[in-house]
Amino acid sequence: MPALRAERLQRDLELALRLADAADAQSLPRFDAADLEISTKADRSHVTDADLATERAIRGILEVERPEDGIFGEEYGAQGSTERQWIIDPIDGTANFLRGVPLWGTMIALAIDGVPQVGVVSMPALGRRWWASAGSGAWTATDAAPRQLQTSQVATLDDASVSFQSIGQWTEAGRRDALLALADRVWRDRAYGDVYAYMLLAEGHLDMVAEFDLKEYDIAAAVAIVREAGGRMTSFDGEETISARSTLATNGILHDDFLSLLHA
Template sequence: MTASPLTDDLRHDLDLALRLADAADAQSLPRFEAADLEISTKADNSHVTDADLATERAIRSILEAERPDDGIFGEEFGAQGSTHRQWIVDPIDGTANFLRGVPLWGTMIALAVDGVPQVGVVSMPALGRRWWAATGAGAWTTVGAEPRRIQASAVSSLDDASVSFQSIAQWSDAGRLDSLLKVAGHVWRDRAYGDVYSYMLLAEGRLEMVAEFDVKEYDIAAAVPIVREAGGRMTAADGTETISARSTLATNGRLHDDFLQLMND
């Protein structure tokens, strides 16, 4: 996933992505822990709430008005328009957490140019946190009102690494449970922090690896610029430079090849 330098266009796109996140938060946060939250089941047996739908509609409305020539690919309403410049949106990543009242959920907004994410914003309003990046501009977060630049860790030994594996069931369904056990046996600490939060912990230098299987582009696209601009690396689980392989391996960069070897030997 080769990046291009920051341009004025990307600066404007990042500003727009941050405004999209504001609009998303205004829809999602008031519905969190709402007694009348509407929940239904999709064809793949995953859940969707009225907040997921309203949040994606709000984002699409702004994009259709301000970027009519760009394409949109969202979890709830699919793809439309150009794939050259495509906004990739997960309105609520972590819907299962959202509907159970667990605050580890967030909106993921990315702009991909020819399939490569160049702008990414992740907003987790229930935690009062947001992360963002654009190619060439670094990776940032807010704690309160002050932006702070973030950096992946300098850990260079698997013995000192902390990893997030998402879920045992996910790795088992992918036929990769032996790989998970191998990884866990070579690192200092393994936990399943889950969903987009794991990638943000990685970008902040608090983890050294996150890996997932059976993921769509909207599950990971926004994390790519943030991890990359923080000095980390994201590929598919086999090392391919793509967001379309239905798997992902994110690391602090220094240990990427070591984790690839562990997972694929």
């Protein structure tokens, strides 16, 4: 049974990588385009014609190749099964995308019974891609060959480098004091933003990322990759879920220390 499961996940990962190819073909030509169409959603966030076209391209392939699976995407909502569910953020970092900042990417995950088992993140404006499936490690593409990822071995908060996303986000979550305590405690604090911060964590360049006001599609792919790289991702309160609307991602070694610091 484990061998059959691994074989199925490998096929799912291969499909996810093809979905990322299709996504890149939609999003990259629209990046920094003079005629980019931008509108505002009910929650006051932005959406572009590229977000919509990218998600449609992914859904179109899944509906043909995995008709029995469910889909949950940022732009077109949820449909079908939640037992095996593809979770899609067509362009994570839309604000960057529409301002011509290259730190945006497509996030594709397959969650089985709510747990991300496959994840792909593609950032075509950087020429980078990351992927993982449960039990097979996390990887990134390089010019020479795929390279396996490993989170850092940093073992003390004094030496930790962290990304906090934004001061406003922590303030709105009622966590501003915790953010200030974090900044005072660690070696280095920056706001790299969106999915890129999680990939820096998986590569071992950061030791913690925390974020609030999240949907499942904002983190599902990152969860699969960070965990397979040796890290840990929970809610801000330590729950093993992608539905808590917050996340604390660490190199694993420091996870409990960060939880203690942020809840002191």
